[in-house]
Amino acid sequence: MILNIDPGIVDWSRAQFALTAIYHWLFVPLTLGLSFLVAIMETIYVKTGDPEWKRITKFWMTLFGINFAIGIATGIILEFEFGTNWSNYSWFVGDIFGAPLAIEGIMAFFLESTFIAVMFFGWNKVSKKFHLASSWLTAIGANISALWILVANSWMQYPVGMKFNPETARNEMQNFWNVLFSPVAVHKFLHTISAGYVTAAIFILGISAWFLLKKRETGMARKSILVAAIFGLITSIFLAITGDGSAYTIAQTQPMKLAAMEGLYKGQKANGLVLFGIPQLGKKVGDGKNNFAFKVEIPGLLSILGYHNMDAYVPGVEDILNGGYKPEFQNITPVEKETTLPVSEKIERGKLAITAFGYFKKAKKAGDEVSAAKADSTLKANFAYFGYGYLKSPGEAVPNVALTFYSFRTMVIFGFYFILLFIIVLYFHSKNQLQDKRWLQYVMLWTIPLVYLAGQAGWVVAEIGRQPWVIQDLLPTRAAVSMIETTSVQITFWLFAVLFTALLIAELMIMTRQIKLGPKDGGTK
């Protein structure tokens, strides 16, 4: 007898995946950005022949190596957790989702793992140019790896280029290029890698500021700051631009996520953007209470940013639940062209689709082609709502609004702060006053934790904001899990938590020690 799924297994599987992803994202952004910054510094060394730049390159490369190892450790878990904890998902969309993972291995991981060895062990064994090429190839490999996993993640947020096949009970890829170049994938990739670049730039800024505070290695620190601040300013502006692009695609593809990001329950035309606000505690859908205890809003800005139209109607959580409004976008959400359906209706249609699938399988087994064709037709007509059929109530379609709202603001506010910081740092660097501004050195140093906080907040927006969906509208988390005992996942959750934490402590201790030791070969030249 097959028992119903224990809700605990869904929560613990989510917790385990979130734990792994959070730890993974502590290490990956630095790898993405620091690999390029190291390659840039080495390029300056090769171009100028100045041995000081070789010394600087090697110092940052040492920190890169320490960080890289632990990123690999957490990365392998993420890949296999799709199978261990989300087995139903692995079949339901494995035909599409598996390909980017395999391509990531073939195209990126081997590039990284081969040339990182040359980077570290090849200084005295290969030519300068070959070594430099290896550093660049390592950076490119790391970023190609990010491309494929982000394509896979984007596809979960905006499933395109596929078709459900009731014979195999899964979605099958129809167009690889639609998956690779979907607007969500393009924006997500560019936004995420730029976040990595900014993280690395701030990491270098902060560590270099520490050297300035200690009045050690000031030459190396100033040179590193210059490279990092220029790189950081360019990439942080790009981060803001791609962030805007991401929000625009979210408005089109995941309106509920946008509503949660804004804490918006009742939408309107020319909707304002909440600059600062405190969402009302205990606010529930349809309770008539104000969304916010306090807010500062810029009129019309959300309509402009989300829809590029001052008068655009932005639906809130309750509007999406109740349906009945005309969506602004017709090109990308073709299912409900005139009027959106209430979620309760979507749930009914989803159940129709799922039941039709069951009838289809039974009819096929019995060799009844007529009934199978009829069931297939019902399934096709309602497939866009397939995942809703697994929801028990419309309220389940609403993510955690307060968490998404605060995370979004944390990410955006810090994002603009980073741009400002890079400008200030470059200004004082150009005036040759960086060494004298101790307050700025402290600010740079203490910005390191903030950039990590911003990065984590970004992923909270992306992943909490899309709940309850693993695959938008097609598969909720509860239908995606593996059928294992909750206690098993509880045990592995705590095992991973202890192990990752121990390794993180080890990494921080090693890195701190290496920073204190400073670059090898004595003082500045």
Add this chain to the structure above:
Amino acid sequence: MFESLSLITLQEYWWMIVSLLGAILVFLMFVQGGQTLLFQLGKTEAEKKVLVNSLGRKWEFTFTTLVTFGGAFFASFPLFYSTSFGGAYWVWIAILFCFIIQAVSYEFRSKPHNFLGQRTYEIFLFINGALGTILIGAAVSTFFTGSQFSISKEQLANLGNPVISQWQGPAHGLEAVLNWHNVALGLAVFFLARILGTLYFMNTVDVRMILERAKKQLLVNAVPFLVFFLAYVIALILSRGFAVDPVNGIVSMEDFKYLHNLFALPLVLILFLTGVVLVLWGIIIPLWKSGKSASKGIWFAGTGTILTVFSLFLLAGFNNTAYYPSTYDLQSSLTIMNSSSSHYTLTAMSYVSLLVPFVLAYIWYAWRSINKKKIDFEEMDTEEHTY
């Protein structure tokens, strides 16, 4: 090019790629085998450092191959990924744990202030080398011995529980180690990895004492390897296998199925026998010869390992055989036909597979450029980046 191929041809092509990746992975587990020998071959800190650094330049390669093997399996046979990983939860999690602790150990081991101490990271390397190889061997053995699971795609229509695959039994994969066949293959892989590790050291290290000890270890590990490997192979060819009717897909038990497969696939038989001979030759050379030729054993044993493991995977999946059989419900067994990705996805992936020779070429070029000279004490003293 690939579009015109039939689905079954693409399925066979991808089974061969997955098999090749699995075979290369087993060869590259010389890193794991070497890790279990650190304490036996390295009696002083300096010797251990040489050994760790010799392996440290290759470990990421094994790791990457494991990840790519997983990714390729997911992309080409997602029903296996879904059923095995989600069902045999504990065995896969145990394997993953073994590899997490390996990933940081090289980089962290000798760094000051490393929190857990150098010895802990060396124990991590030992656990990865011992438990990792045994568990992977045991898990792969279930391709022949079967597991207890059922699959019902109709289950997707059950709103209360739409999970299509169910593992039968609370041990979630750990029960594999209660089957002596699985344990025998696990131990055979473990001792093979140690043999390959020994041969690798003979090829890359230039420290006399280490080489002398390695020679002894080669013999010590060759005996149990041969015992477990031969026991496994003999039991395999005498066992009943999981045959698939190519017309209706019905799975049934067939006496001497894998022996029949060997005769039905003569090329596989040749590959298998050649592989075994090469492994034996790779072991014998250093025991028999001395000097430069003694260090060539890894190339023979490595090639032999790849051919042998590759042919074992082909035996499991080709000639109408269920490669991931269910002993609980025979008809739930996975075949390369019923568990693969669609024609479109396999075609798209096949184009990507054309990159593989290019990848192999740059790996070869890069490694040659930094491994021209054997590792010795002098290099450890002068090299700026060491583990």
